[in-house]
Amino acid sequence: MTENRIPVRRALLSVSDKAGLIELGRALAAHGTELLSTGGSARALREAGLTVKDVSEHTGFPEILDGRVKTLVPQVHGGILGRRDLASHQEQMAQHNIAPIDLVCVNLYPFAATVASGAGVEDCIENIDIGGPAMVRASAKNHDHVVILTSPDQYAGLISALEAGGTLHAERRAYAAAAYAHTAAYDSMISRWFAQQAGDLLPQTLTLSGTRGDLLRYGENPHQQAAFYRDGSMRPGLASARQVQGKALSYNNLNDTDAAFEAVAEFSAPSVVIVKHANPCGVASAATLEDAWVAALRCDPVSAFGGIVAVNRTLDAATAKRISAIFTEVIVAPDAEPEALEVLAAKKNLRLLLTGGLPDPKAEGLAVKTVAGGFLAQSRDAGHVTEADLKVVTKRAPTEAEMRDLLFAFRVAKHVKSNAVIYAKDGATVGIGAGQMSRVDSARIAARKSADAAEAAGEQEPLTTGSVAASDAFFPFADGLESVVAAGAVAVIQPGGSIRDQDVIDAADKAGIAMVFTGMRHFRH
Structure with missing residues (x-):
């Protein structure tokens, strides 16, 4: 049996993003739809030569509180939520002079754009939509009878449906699903903004949203x-x-x-x-x-x-x-x-x-990883070590050139999977050991790969000869330090903090190399 298409006899159009609005309005009018609208949307439609009825005229209730209340009235929400298949609903709508609304087209106040513009707190709060999300959710709930549009990307499909005689239930349900995702994302942005205003990176309830x-x-x-x-x-x-x-x-x-x-x-x-x-x-x-x-x-x-x-x-x-x-x-x-x-x-x-730009490596943000039954959230690793943060712990201090390479290598270590050991020389990596269960293995793998690279380049000695070495976390034993010395490293940078730090320092002094502690580690899993 072929499903009946439901025509759109009355539509409420109230959008912040006016893209495609005129084309949608013309298509609806061409199919005999009465247009209700508010503010800028009504003005744009009228300027295009379309007949539009103000919502306040339709409801018999004026906009109040500087426009904060204009659609939050029974004549709007009753028209959206009333079920056409229930006689009791139809009787109550007739009793209270509530006309059905078959289509609602709403996109919400531009909260995200307002925040991104650097606007003050008061302006951001004023751009939190209230009536819009209420209409969107009401329309989506009653999608058996009402079409809800929340994006200009949906207009072409709706216009095609109008030309075919109206919308199918599957179409209305798809629009409803998109509508709930739209309001969920909107509320998520707002809740994150409020948490940021309070300086709460990890609020009691963390909401995440994304657009595919x-x-x-x-x-x-x-x-x-x-x-x-x-x-x-x-x-x-x-x-x-x-x-x-x-x-x-x-x-x-x-x-x-x-x-x-x-x-x-x-x-x-x-x-x-x-x-x-x-x-x-x-x-x-x-x-x-x-x-x-x-x-x-x-x-x-x-x-x-x-x-x-x-x-x-x-x-x-x-x-x-x-x-x-x-x-x-x-x-x-x-x-x-x-x-x-x-x-x-x-x-x-x-x-x-x-990309049009570079990300700020020092910027705060949230990193999320899923686990069974939930997810882990942490502040992103925005740690940035400078020479002033370093503590020389060996008898020999690094030379100026070694210090530059040490800072370079440690910055690379931040982006290598743990356990990580990096050899660097003259502002370039010459060996990288990543993701091993043992720090000694990472040091040895990096040295072996360096030797392979030197051989491929026809060089007589490994690239690590005379290099510096960086470790993303402390050496738990002296054997890791001894491995990088054996590879040819002459200076080492590491966080420090092991109960065996002194053993590692003694091994460095015995080898005659320089070593500095950062006090900051960079595990990356």
Whole structure:
């Protein structure tokens, strides 16, 4: 049996975003729909030549309290919530002169945009919509009889339904689902804002929301589903990126790209980060991006194949040519010169993302990870160690050049999975050991990879010879320190804090190397 379509005889249109409003109004009017509206929406419709009835005229009740109350009346909510299939509802509506409203089109006061503009607290509060969410939720609840539209993206589908004679139940239910998601996200933004105003990063009830961007082919593996969601924050990165070219991005591409871009933003000099499977495999800072690329690639050219590359400057043609000489999955940059775009255009499958800016590595924020039955939330690791924070604990202090490399290496360690040990020299990584159960193993793996890279480059000694070493957490025993010394490190940076710190300091003094403590660790799981 074919389902009957329900026509729209009366519609209430009250939107902050006027995009598509006139086209929607004209389509409704063309199908004999009476238009009710308020404020700016009514004015825009009238200026387009459409006949509109003010809500206050329809209800017989004026707008009051500076417009705070205009739709919160029985004539509106009764018209929305009244069930057409219940005689008792129809009798009460007739008794109280309540006309049915078959379609409600509302998008809410621009609270998020107001906050993002830097407006004061009073302006932000005034842009918290009350009547809008009430109408949206009422319409969605009564979707058996009422259509609820909350986005201009839905107008074309509604217009097509009108031309077919009205809406189907499945269509109205889909609109209702979107409406509840819309109000949930809106309330989530407001609740987070109030928590921020109170300085409460971890409130008693934490609400999260996101707007789906792309559906991805699959997740980490082909049997998993995946999508990318934007959380509405202003942080430059994946959410702000424009894909200039290349294949569709995968879940793993996005995860690795984010890791690379967050890491490269740590450095002020022209820098390059190469990431493979969420871990940096080469990081360098230099006078130019091209020099930084050469130095970063030197650390681990094998792992760089098929990797993700992030730069913290406008991508230039010379660097683009260097990067495109090897197989690269993604390049992410704040911007790119036209000549660089021409170079990369020859690599049709290479994805190029331009973000328009860099994330602030010192900015506070929330990091969330799901666990069985819930999720963990913490402030993001915005820790930033400077030379003034360091404590020299050995007889020998680092030289000026060693100090620069120590700070560089420790900043890289922040973005390498624990246990992490990083060797660096002249502003570039020369060995990276990541994600091992033993810190000694991380030190040895990094040294072995350095030796392999040196051999591939035709060099006589490992790249770690004369390097500095960074550990993301303290050395629990002297054996880890002895491993980096054996690899050729001449200075070490680590958080300190072990009950065996003195044993480690003694081993460093015995080897004649310098060591500094940061007092801050950078576990990354």
